[in-house]
Amino acid sequence: MFYTDGKLQYPVRVEKPNPIFARALQQAIGGVEGEIRVMMQYLFQGWGSRGPKKYRDMLINTGTEEIGHIEMLATAVALNLEGAPLSLQEDVANDGVAGAILGGMNLRHILSTGLAATPENANGVPFNASHVYASGNITADMVANVTAEATGRALAVRLYGMTDDPGMRDMLSFLIARDTMHQQQWLAVIEELGGWEKALPIPNSFPQEQEANRFSYAYFGHRTDKQVPAGRWTTGPSYDGNGKFEPMISEPLGQEPVLAPPRPDSGAQTEQVKGGPATPQAANDPTMGGSPNVA
Amino acid sequence: MFYTDGKLQYPVRVEKPNPIFARALQQAIGGVEGEIRVMMQYLFQGWGSRGPKKYRDMLINTGTEEIGHIEMLATAVALNLEGAPLSLQEDVANDGVAGAILGGMNLRHILSTGLAATPENANGVPFNASHVYASGNITADMVANVTAEATGRALAVRLYGMTDDPGMRDMLSFLIARDTMHQQQWLAVIEELGGWEKALPIPNSFPQEQEANRFSYAYFGHRTDKQVPAGRWTTGPSYDGNGKFEPMISEPLGQEPVLAPPRPDSGAQTEQVKGGPATPQAANDPTMGGSPNVA
Amino acid sequence: MFYTDGKLQYPVRVEKPNPIFARALQQAIGGVEGEIRVMMQYLFQGWGSRGPKKYRDMLINTGTEEIGHIEMLATAVALNLEGAPLSLQEDVANDGVAGAILGGMNLRHILSTGLAATPENANGVPFNASHVYASGNITADMVANVTAEATGRALAVRLYGMTDDPGMRDMLSFLIARDTMHQQQWLAVIEELGGWEKALPIPNSFPQEQEANRFSYAYFGHRTDKQVPAGRWTTGPSYDGNGKFEPMISEPLGQEPVLAPPRPDSGAQTEQVKGGPATPQAANDPTMGGSPNVA
Amino acid sequence: MFYTDGKLQYPVRVEKPNPIFARALQQAIGGVEGEIRVMMQYLFQGWGSRGPKKYRDMLINTGTEEIGHIEMLATAVALNLEGAPLSLQEDVANDGVAGAILGGMNLRHILSTGLAATPENANGVPFNASHVYASGNITADMVANVTAEATGRALAVRLYGMTDDPGMRDMLSFLIARDTMHQQQWLAVIEELGGWEKALPIPNSFPQEQEANRFSYAYFGHRTDKQVPAGRWTTGPSYDGNGKFEPMISEPLGQEPVLAPPRPDSGAQTEQVKGGPATPQAANDPTMGGSPNVA
Amino acid sequence: MFYTDGKLQYPVRVEKPNPIFARALQQAIGGVEGEIRVMMQYLFQGWGSRGPKKYRDMLINTGTEEIGHIEMLATAVALNLEGAPLSLQEDVANDGVAGAILGGMNLRHILSTGLAATPENANGVPFNASHVYASGNITADMVANVTAEATGRALAVRLYGMTDDPGMRDMLSFLIARDTMHQQQWLAVIEELGGWEKALPIPNSFPQEQEANRFSYAYFGHRTDKQVPAGRWTTGPSYDGNGKFEPMISEPLGQEPVLAPPRPDSGAQTEQVKGGPATPQAANDPTMGGSPNVA
Amino acid sequence: MFYTDGKLQYPVRVEKPNPIFARALQQAIGGVEGEIRVMMQYLFQGWGSRGPKKYRDMLINTGTEEIGHIEMLATAVALNLEGAPLSLQEDVANDGVAGAILGGMNLRHILSTGLAATPENANGVPFNASHVYASGNITADMVANVTAEATGRALAVRLYGMTDDPGMRDMLSFLIARDTMHQQQWLAVIEELGGWEKALPIPNSFPQEQEANRFSYAYFGHRTDKQVPAGRWTTGPSYDGNGKFEPMISEPLGQEPVLAPPRPDSGAQTEQVKGGPATPQAANDPTMGGSPNVA
Structure with missing residues (x-):
């Protein structure tokens, strides 16, 4: 069960709102390297955890931290959208020289949310839980988690480089630090379970x-x-x-595969059905529906 | 550029075709733990590889191997579908006691392909490239690759346990061995680049x-x-x-976030616009549109 | 920021595990009527909330409750999977008469998670954040939330009817009660903001x-x-x-639409480009590339 | 069965074509607030309608109207694309000062359709029927429909604000009016069925x-x-x-969940299998594979 | 603009409802070979049609027919679900011998719709407009349409073979006939535009x-x-x-690709940045960060 | 089984890197008209091929060629990204007049890959295998393949028109030529199988x-x-x-559909259940829960 205190884990402040940077930040919310993903991943790993209970506790605990990271980023997106143009006229008026802002925005930030974050990535593609790993194998999961935090930290570092807003850089310096820790943390579990030698090959329970x-x-x-x-x-x-x-x-140890011809009532063309057996021998035999290769 | 010889990397044979197992095998083709994923992942990592060229070569080389794994599995699916019921009548006739086969099948194996594989997972969900990692950071990618091979080997081991068909077990014993090697291989790159201590935190190029x-x-x-x-x-x-x-x-280091009120022309309700500033102070002040908490 | 205590909001217990019911329960986790959706919806609405702060607090508070509902359901899925068949052999041995269990399962419950829940619906389709509403208009959001709780309660009622397991029915009786309350809660906001008459048409800020x-x-x-x-x-x-x-x-107030012919360099066929203007007049004129209708 | 007359329900005209606005309009075609969605939703609700027939008729009738709204918007997109740049050279030549148009476009408007609409949203994400509600419960469906029309009207209002093209504003004034009516219409059904008091909790048929x-x-x-x-x-x-x-x-009424340890042949790590039972007691007992919490 | 008369284009009747067949029929509604797809495809092609107007009219006309096909199939699904089990108990009671029905159903037919159709395919995957072709090239579109009708007829033929219900076979005999016509129809357009020789290569407007x-x-x-x-x-x-x-x-006409090394601030690992140029020469030179191939 | 030589099928060179063009090129990688699609389509068609073996060989052979096309395009994307701005500051500094580049980029090219290609389309939507045709009917597949190559060539022609970079135009002239051939090739199979007359209606095996x-x-x-x-x-x-x-x-040959009323325990509203039978007669009878139409 979960609780909140309505406060942010770390301060979020934006000195110069930038709607393009708001779009970029979405990758850290709903992207494959983002926080919705790790929240889901750690919680589902924890909820389905079998074996020593301490890992369940640790996973759910860190999954709970991640919810707060989404909250920070959603706040950062909204703050970067303060003052964004709502119309094409306003856009040109504000920024006639340096290029249109509106064209570079996630238009759903205007049209769908009224200047707030969406559960999407930087291209506006909705978060999709197909890329959540909770394999039931604790070591496989730990490696998946290092992946998440490694790509997550690469993303945070790139966002840091993309902006020179001091508030945003401060927030990102915190998220980068947490990613540092979380990379360590998942490796610590592997060590605790006996280290790589004992863990490999994953799963190590298969004879x-x-x-x-x-x-x-x-x-x-x-x-x-x-x-x-x-x-x-x-x-x-x-x-x-x-x-x-x-x-x-690598050399082929198997042969050319041969499938049975289609059944007459299976929706194939008649020519397939009566085309002769699909054997390698038949393939070069014109009387069997085949024809010779060109050498 | 790529070449083929039309043969299978390892023999694929099925003694007792089983359409439910055909469905299960699809997870190894189009699932998040499957071969389309690793093929895409290793090739895109290789094609976008920056830095020492040997890693590019190694990645594309192994990505090329994986195409052949999809081929083996697609063949295994088709062979497990030989003799599958095409109609509800046939289904009941064949198998009146032990339960309906057809209800447990991927119906697209009948309806969409005429008894052949699809680029989908075991639940019939199409492969989706959102879960392909090619981060531009070689260590992050190597960890992602260990994840892929760890979850892939767990999947192969579970498929091995699900069947007692000798042909299928033989094929899976090969795929399991390759997953063993590939887990090792990606760890070897990390060692070669200086090992974990030097690699962490990923990316290690950020000050x-x-x-x-x-x-x-x-x-x-x-x-x-x-x-x-x-x-x-x-x-x-x-x-x-x-x-x-x-x-x-963990204690909140940030405050309660405060967003500006909605602009009058932004599609919000009028009551939001004139509801007073969204400050923490206002929240408990009925004259500001707030109302007291219940203690 | 968020916290947990590792306990369940309400007891979850399963007397007779049933892997098919585990699949059904997934709809309440990752389906369009499910708990991941409401958690995301209420939190994103809260995080992007503009206007009186009390609504933000209320939304985040209830969003926090919903995380715990996912936890309960994920636990229920795992408990219903205890003892599920891992192999086709085991499946037939256990249940030779009443029909195969394994064919009716979400196979990822075996292959991908080792008998635990996934962030998917009852058909194994991953949760997709495209159907999360956070519109920036508080009344539109409240109606969306009633929708979520109305379809959510219909789902919970149907799950209740699907099982006769006393533990599952007890858990569902709690979730049904919460859906009852949540339907009320979102309507209460509409009343507080002035009621339907004042709220309509949504958004009411447009002249x-x-x-x-x-x-x-x-x-x-x-x-x-x-x-x-x-x-x-x-x-x-x-x-x-x-x-x-x-x-x-309803009668057509507009005319037949006319688009300009394709530009010569736009990838159309030459016959389109030189086919004459796409006017309604031209359409019945054979000399303009048209041909008469058949009356 | 359905019929057409090839004319538009309301005039669609564009005085100053704007390819960025064409992208924005896509949200009203293929977005979660858009017309494909309501068309699908009302028709599927109608086609699956059980109970008094008049609701079926009313739903299909309005679903039929919505097809014509897609038609109007698709026409508006195509007209806004007349004269759009087809090449990077053309783009710079036309608009060297105010910023590149082409970068802000849905590039599929050039590359995939030759300057016509797609069934996508404003970010180019294809319409996805996962967010279509047809619940079999008439009141739940009516609330879903109010949601659709409330978010739809918010979207139309925002599009109205985004443009100053008189033709586009005229078309949008019509769509906004229809959304006004449709919000009313679905509430009228709830009244007719006895009003909110009788309708709640939805479904009201559960004891x-x-x-x-x-x-x-x-x-x-x-x-x-x-x-x-x-x-x-x-x-x-x-x-x-x-x-x-x-x-x-809210206080936890349930206990910490306990799952059985993984089975030896289920693809988990050996350390999970032999790690001792996952009881709360065990968790703090180092001899059971647990370790004490840090207080 | 569109109209309806509330009647079916062709009679739909089911003598022996079969919930598994209801699932199969979904492929013809929301599958890649299904009717939502062709409806969308023909209408979007028509709405974006540039060049001679008669093709626009013909496309929209046939797109209008297809809406009625979805209606027929949605009705067929609902009728096949009459009497379907709503609970696991009912399922076993009805059908203790021949196998569980419920396990083979699209569970959303019970849980989400109350025994009615969904906009999904036979595996319960929602319709996704990514596979709608409206290319702006009339010949490419016609070929896409023949594809749709060829795979659509193959699907209808397979559904016909799957059932022996006289009502369902009668309905399918109509849909099969319409697919016959529609294959012809799209080929007729190619003939009218000058035939294959003139049409190829598509687009034929490129020099x-x-x-x-x-x-x-x-x-x-x-x-x-x-x-x-x-x-x-x-x-x-x-x-x-x-x-x-x-x-x-085929022989490689290009060389091995060489990308610049990663920039120091781009989120790569330091070892990539300083690993030496990624030239083919460097790859075999250990002093450049490479290492020799194994011959 | 598959092999590579690490070289490109045709030279890829970029004289003036353009990150917007890099985004456009993605459509040819991961779009519905792109190369991942044809690679998957031809290989899955080949792997599932039933009937004369020569078609299997031909399909796999051409599918193998397509892998190399993805490689060429991924290289072209990376080369167009050399020198792209990594930060908002850099973007404005480089290009203060002609408009911001960064706003028009696929931001994942910076944030997710460090300046390399993704398996996505031009809008950043990940490749999705739902639009891969491998129907088991050889003629339907051939038509699907002509579609793929016709829309693919239209796309390549549009990309050619979009750029004036000599290197890119040279590469595209090769891909256009291959699309020309591949359109021919699939038509050749239809001729070889007896031509259109014999092939139609597809499938021709249904009486x-x-x-x-x-x-x-x-x-x-x-x-x-x-x-x-x-x-x-x-x-x-x-x-x-x-x-x-x-x-x-077209005139309605069927009647108005009538579904049974909802069952009392199916999650419908009570008013639906007791609303009287949904017969056409009842619809106009107020005593049956209906009400008269307005003439």
Whole structure:
């Protein structure tokens, strides 16, 4: 259950409102690197958490922090929209030289909300929960969370660079610091559970002898020149202690796939149905509906 | 530029076709944990790669491998659909006791494709490129890639457990092995670039003195009982060598946000416009349009 | 800023776990009638609230309650999934007679989350913030909120009817009661702002003399038989006190639209460009690229 | 079944074409406040209407009107695009001072349609039928329809304010008038069915003694300062005549949720499986995989 | 402007309601092969039509027909849902042997609409206007329309095969006939505009000497075995009369792409910035941050 | 299985980088007319191909070519972003007169990728696989493919017109040429399978005597003035040789639909349930809950 105190976690202030920057800030609200995403991700991970309870508590606790980050950013968007042009006439009047503001705005900031934030990204695309990870595997989730905070911090850093408003930079310096911490935090869970060696391969509960081990530590080359891009991934021990990296030219181990011909009543064309079996042999046999390749 | 040989990377065979399993396999094609995603992710990361070229090569090379994984899975879906019921009558006739097959199918496997795969997940939701990460930050991307392979391997392991078809298990044992390798591979890049200590915080190119350092290694407690879930994340050195973890009760550092009243011509209700300023003071002042809280 | 205590707002208990009911419950989490929607809607309305501050407080307060409803439902989904089949073999073994469970499940409950909730609806479609209303007009928002709670209560009532599990019915009886209150609550705001008469037409800040008043209280008939479906909407005073309802046969007041021909360099076919002007006159003139209608 | 006469319901004319305004108008076509939405909503409500037939007729009749509104707006978009720049060179040549037009356009107006409307909103996001309400409950639907027309009229009013083109303002004055009527119309249905008192709580067919009545008229406070935002919603009779509003501090009535540990074969990490039961007791017990909170 | 008469274009009757078939029918309403799509496509093509007016009229006329097809199918869905189970108990009681109906249903048919149609496909995915073609090029649009009617007829044929209900088969026999006509109709426009030879390549208004003619009639081989799949596309005259088909092995004409290194302030990792130029030469030079390929 | 050589199929070079053009190019990557779409479409068609094998080979071969087109365009986007402004200050400094660049950019090109391409369209909407056709009917698929290449070539031609950069025009001249060929190629398959006459109606495997033949070659008029837009589609032989086109006024052959009243426990309003049967007769009978139409 949740509570609020109506105050902001950190001060949000805007000295020179800028409606284009309001649009940019939306990426931190509803973008794939944004705060709605992490809020949802940490809370759903927590609510579905199975195993030691402390992780549930920690996840929900941090998920709760993130709700307040959305609140800060929504406030920042609204403040950057104070004074934005509401009409094409006003736009030209205000800013006849440096270019139209209105054309660069998220027009829904005028048309749909009356100068307030939306749950969308910087291009006005609504938040979509398809990109929320809560896998039921705690290590996979922790890596997903580092991803979220790494891309989130990259985003915050870019927003910081985009503006020179002191209020906005102050707010972003706080969000950047929190992203620093959260990257650390998820890595700390991996350490606590035994570290990378014990964690890998994720999930580590699957008996590794059932996988096709021959290919478990091979970097496959798919280049036509048979060169394999080399690096730490082609040499040295694997991080789970179970193998050694090696380069391997990938070659087809399977055959050309053959599907049954379509059934007569399945909505295919008649020519497909009676076109002969789709075998590799048939393909080069003109009497079977095939025709020779051009060498 | 890309080439094919028309063969499968690894054999795909199905002994007992099962249309429900065909639906499940779709998650590995078009789901958030699936192969279309990694193909797109690695290729877009490679195509936009800035900095040392070897990473570009490695990414595109592995992205190329993933196209073949989609091919294997699409073949597996089609083979599991051989013999699927095309009609409600056929469905009942075939399987009067153990329950209807058709009700559990992705109906588009009958209606839209004539018994073949779709670029969708296990619930029939089309693949959506919103969840493709190519951040321009190589370490953030590597973590995103470990996420993809960790959730991908969890998915493959669950599919393996869902079936007892020897052909399907053989195919999945290969995909599981490749996911093992790919988890390793992305971690190897991080090692090669200097390891976690050097990589953190991501992006490491932002001058850390510009962030609000006081909060950079603090685990914030947002519980009303002032308890802070404890763990490695509340004690010990940070992984970038720059700080020490500590627990901290989160308290509001900002005030209640105040937005300007709506402009008269902005589509708000008149009562909002003339309702008095939205200050915290006004809120409890009935003469300002506010009304007292109930204590 | 937000806080939690890790407890549920109301007890959630499941006596007979049912994975199909878990799928149904997802509609109350991620569906258009669900709790993610209202949480987002009330919070974004509050965060963007302009005008008297008390409404902001009230909205954020109730938005905070809704986060806890998602938590209850996510818990209910996880509890209904306890014991769900993880494999096709297990499914048939458990339930050889009454029909396959697994086919009716949200397969992502197995494949993506390891038996926990997702931010999706009952068909497995991810939550999508396109259907969040925060219009900047307080009355429009209140009506949107009644909509949310009316459809939400209809959903909860249908879920109540779908199950006979005493624990689930108890939880739903609470959510239904809250929906009852929330419908009332949003109507109370409309009363407080002066009631429907004063509120209409929404937005009431637009000078009504600028609208085409002749059509402001007319119910238009679009039936070919010139019958107009009659009711309170065709007779009696309007609810804003400004007019009287009347039936009116809708007739075209505008002409056939005419667009300029495509520019030669705009990607159209040459025949379009040189096909003659798209005037109504030209349309029946074969020499202008037209051809006569068949009477 | 449907018919057309090829004419516009109301004249559409544009004196000074403006491609940015064309983008803005798209919100009224494909936005959440737009005409595709209401057309779909009223028609699907009508087609699925159960109970007295007159409502079906009225809904389909008005849904039919809305198709013509899309037609008017699509025409307005095309007319606003006449003369739009097709190239970056043309753009700069035409408008070297006041700023680039092309950057502010929906680029699909050039690239995808050759200067015509799309079924998208003002940000170029395609219409998505997830936000169409047809609930099978007539009162819920009527409230949804008032929402649609209230947000629709707010949008039309904002578009009216954005332009000073006399033709566009004339067209919008008509659409605004129709939105006025349609708000009234849906309220008239509620009156006809007995008015709000009888309608509430929606659905009114559920036996209210089965809901947790203690909470049916309580406004819950979720603020940490135990203040409850006061208003009509905390005092006075409820609108259904069944209760009295009261403020109530929300306190957790449920316990901390406990899920079973993950099954060994469910794709979790081994450490989760063997991490001990996830009981609240265990959480503070280091021997059970938990660790003490930091007080 | 549009009109209705409240009647169905063709009788819709269901003898044995089947809720699974109701789900299947949704594909014909909201699927990519469905009627919402063609209605939108023909109307938007008509509304944006530039050039000879008769095509506008014809398109809007047929678009108007399609609205009535949605109406028929929505009615068919509702009738197939009469008597559907509303609860899990009812489901088991009705159908203890042949398998659960409810698990195979679109649960929104119960939960969201009270037994009526939704604007969704057979998997419950909402209609999405991203797949509406109105290109501004009449021939491209006609081909898109043949696609719509070809896939639409395939769908209708598959639905026909899926049921043995005489009423449903009768309705589908009508829709199949209309799809037959509509395929013809769009081809007739191409003939009228001069036929395929004149129409190709689409758009035919672009001066073909500006394209890289050497590659305009070559079928490219991308197989590693240098075999080129042969057929009419590798030999004989082209359909526009401008060339001759030939097979051609595709070879890279471009070089390896080189992007500038990331800017120091762009959110990349420091190692990318200082990693040396991303030239092909550098890639194999360890002193430049590269490392040799494994041959 | 797939291979790469890391080189571009055709040279990509940009003389004057233009970030607005980078946004436009995205339509050719992730738009409905773009290359991700055709790659997916041809590969899924090939992977699910049933019937003569040569078509499978041809499809996969061309699908492989398309991957390289995405690569070219992603490179072109990145090159057009070299030198783009990263901040609002930089933007104004660089370009104080001709208008702000940054407002017209896809902001994710700065915020999410660090100056590289995304899998999105020109409005920043992510690619969505709902618009991929792989129908299992080879002729329907070929028509879908001509659509893709016709709209793709229209797009490429429009991009060509939008820029005067010699490098970009050179690249586009190649892509335009390939679209020319691909339009031809899919038509060649139709010829090879017997040509249009034999192919129609698609699917040609359904016994045409089961369709409602009376309506199979009739162009329906839905205009209230009973005029039928005339053309080749109202006269002359059909293209399958089975009928003759004729104009026909569409008249309702079905009755007004009647659905059963809602069940008492289905979440409807009580007034709907007891409102009397929804028969056409009842609708005008006030004693049955109906009310008379206004004539």
